[in-house]
Amino acid sequence: MNEIRNRLKTLRMEMLKHDLDAWYISGTDPHASEYLPDRWQTRAFISGFTGSYGVVVVTQEEAGLWTDSRYFLQAEEQLKGSGIKMFKLRVPDAILPEEWLAKKLDSGSKVGFDPQTLTVAGYRSLNNSLLKKGIGTVQTSDLFEKIWETRPEISKDEIIELETKYAGWSRKEKRELVASKLKEATADFQVVTALDELAWVFNLRGSDIAYNPVFTGYGVVGKNEAALFIDPAKISAELRGLLEKERVEIFNYAEFWKWLKSVKGRKTLIDTSSANYAVWDALHDGNFLQEETSVISMLKAQKNETELNGFREAMKKDGAALMEVLFWLKNNIGKKEITEYTVAQKLAECRAKQDGFRGESFPPIVGYKEHGAIVHLNVGPDDALPLEKEGILLFDSGGQYLNGTTDITRTVALGEVTPQQKTDFTLVLKGMIALTMAVFPEGTKGANLDVLARKALWENGLNYGHGTSHGVGHFLNVHEGPMSIRQEFNPVPLKPGMVMSNEPGLYREGEYGIRTENMIVCVEQGNTDFGKFLGFDTLTLCPIDTSLIDKDLLTENEIDWLNSYHIKVREELKPLLSEELLAFLEELTQPL
CATH class of the missing domain: 3.40.350.10 (Creatinase/prolidase N-terminal domain)
Incomplete structure (x- = not known):
């Protein structure tokens, strides 16, 4: 120190x-x-x-x-x-x-x-x-x-194009969508500062940040503007030619500030939650600044049909990889040395076998016993706990695929567990199911739904300190906005096509942690005389450990949901699994 x-x-x-x-x-x-x-x-x-x-x-x-x-x-x-x-x-x-x-x-x-x-x-x-x-x-x-004498330079890693067959909309279509939204907001153009928004609107991906397929740069998008401010060395001659053909101007990253100061008499949309103060300071004198949630952020959050289909395919690949990990864990625990770190390695190894895999979506969180209570733990080979044939293991991990990003948490029994652990696990599961089954009117905010995930815990004097749900990008950042489901108020309403996590948890410091997380997508449920109603569809495909459930704490509706979910998992994963893994999956998904 x-x-x-x-x-x-x-x-x-x-x-x-x-x-x-x-x-x-x-x-x-x-x-x-x-x-x-x-x-x-x-x-x-x-x-x-x-x-x-x-x-x-x-x-x-x-x-x-x-x-x-x-x-x-x-x-x-x-x-x-x-x-x-x-x-x-x-x-x-x-x-x-x-x-x-x-x-x-x-x-x-x-x-x-x-x-x-x-x-x-x-x-x-x-x-x-x-x-x-x-x-x-x-x-x-x-x-x-x-x-900082040895401060690293900005990465020069190559930027790649994400083909329209994965993105769903071309750059031209996205620019037209942005322009139409800017017109509604009475703005000429938007300054793009968030890296995931930049990658999404230009259908480009990079590797400047570990686990996040983004690149360092700024952008400008409007009816008559499309500009990228990046290190030119990061793009190939072929990609440069393609961008220039589509009238996307390319400037050096450092030229962004000079360009901003040249703008006068324009109406510019700026998102104050993501744009840095230097951008505002350069533009506010001599321009009209429209301060609103980024229109790109909102468009990106509501996934198009191609992106949603891609997510569903990515979930199948991810589920197949996780079944291999669970099978390996069951057959080796207590027989050979396994640590939290080797579980993390196995998760990456099994995902890497899947077609279109482009790396993990965040550092894997694998917590056994007291480590499970450290919500964002990331261990190395030297500080990882060895696993024993008892207690519970929490693992939270995800993958980046060309057609989607995944984020899943499962808590599994490695052997004998305590009645308290089963009670805690079941109360957390009740919260996850309650949010999954929610039906709510159009315009509902995330904070309005957060209590559903906590109600069973609160009734027993329990709680968790983190949010319940974050947005998930499409082959982009595993955490994205602008929506969320958490106790703090977020004014952005939930809309169809928004892909999010659903992850209540419970952490007993020094003992263990429990979290069950699925990814969900907001969908339309229908119209009544009282307006349009929305709900959620589950995307994640992986069994939930029924050996940790106290069935007496579940309602008939909750049991029906769990059994139906496990039928769906079996049907969706069956074509991707060997006979051995399929038999194991059927064992794990027996009706409760």
């Missing part, structure tokens, strides 16, 4: 040169990415914390890291001896970083931030809180350029 302390010392010296009392580190890149390119792993560099979410604030005397319940245990461990204190977010009485700064600093103090790595919404929250105390915010250059 001396290394982290030395980095903090060097940063503080740099802050003094800029006359700063504190520096705010958003923990993301210029594109508000969750998972980051190596160049912008700044949170890990300055704190040693390797989770995918967290804000760091450094003053001349103190330093803090704010993260959510997925990472409480991990952050406490990784921050030991660093001089950085961990603060909890999304819990009752949470103190936000801006509130902490307002208490720690005197009136007249200055808090610096890099405008390229803080969203407009993030800046406003920070600035508004500090202004109340007479504390100013100051735009600075990227101070990491001064203190």
Whole structure:
């Protein structure tokens, strides 16, 4: 931890040169990415914390890291001896970083931030809180350029085209869709800052970020504009020719700022939740800024027919791979050494055999016993627990396929389990089924449905700290918006075609963790005199461990749902499995 302390010392010296009392580190890149390119792993560099979410604030005397319940245990461990204190977010009485700064600093103090790595919404929250105390915010250059001697460069990995047979819509069709939505919003064009939106609208994919098939760049899309700001070395001559033929202008990544400053008298749509403050600052003088949810984000979230068919095919491949893993686990547990790490390796190995596989969609989470309670655990060969023929194992993993992205969690019994574990597992399962079976009117928001996944747990004095559902991209980011199902209010309504996770859980610190996760798609259920109603269809195809269920806790409807789901799993996976695996699947899916 001396290394982290030395980095903090060097940063503080740099802050003094800029006359700063504190520096705010958003923990993301210029594109508000969750998972980051190596160049912008700044949170890990300055704190040693390797989770995918967290804000760091450094003053001349103190330093803090704010993260959510997925990472409480991990952050406490990784921050030991660093001089950085961990603060909890999304819990009752949470103190936000801006509130902490307002208490720690005197009136007249200055808090610096890099405008390229803080969203407009993030800046406003920070600035508004500090202004109340007479504390100013100051735009600075990227101070990491001064203190990170071996900082990686932006990747030069090649960008590839995603063919229309996978994407469903061509670039031209997507541009026309975007233009029509911009017209409704009375905007001329949209600045595209989020990397998944950039990849989607131009039908391109990359490998700049591990697990996320995106590339570093900016874009502009409108009725009369289509421009990409990327490293030209990343595209082949053939792809460049194709883009230019379609009138997509190609500029160097660094030219984006010059281009923005040249824009005058235009109506520009900007999404303040993803666009960085530097973009807003460059455009707001001399232009009309329409601040709305990205139209590309909304179009991307409602999958077209080709994308949905692709998801269903990807789920079959994923299910076949998972059956191989479950079979291997059952036949080797207690007979040979298996650890959490070797299970993770096996998941990747079995998925890699599937046609169209393009890597994992996130670092696999495999947790046995007390490790299962660490929500976003990622172990290596040296810190992985050995598995025994007892207790429960939680594994959360996913794959990237050309025709879809998968994300699944299963909790399985490795041997004898306790009555408490069966009760906990069943209560979590009841929540997952309740959300799956929900029927709701058009216009419903995710927060309106979240209680369905928690009701059985709440009635027993139990809960989980993370969200219930996130969007999933199509051969894109495993976490995508703008919709979600969680306790915090999200104004984006659920719409047909939105592909999401469904993942209630329960975590007993120091004992075990339980989570059951399927991917679902929002579908139309029909019209009545009271309007249009929606529901969900399950996409994931993998058995749920019935040996962990306390049947007495399930209703007849819940049992019927589970039995019907297992029939569907058998029918869909049957053509992809060997006789041996099919017999095993039939064993796992016997009616409850």
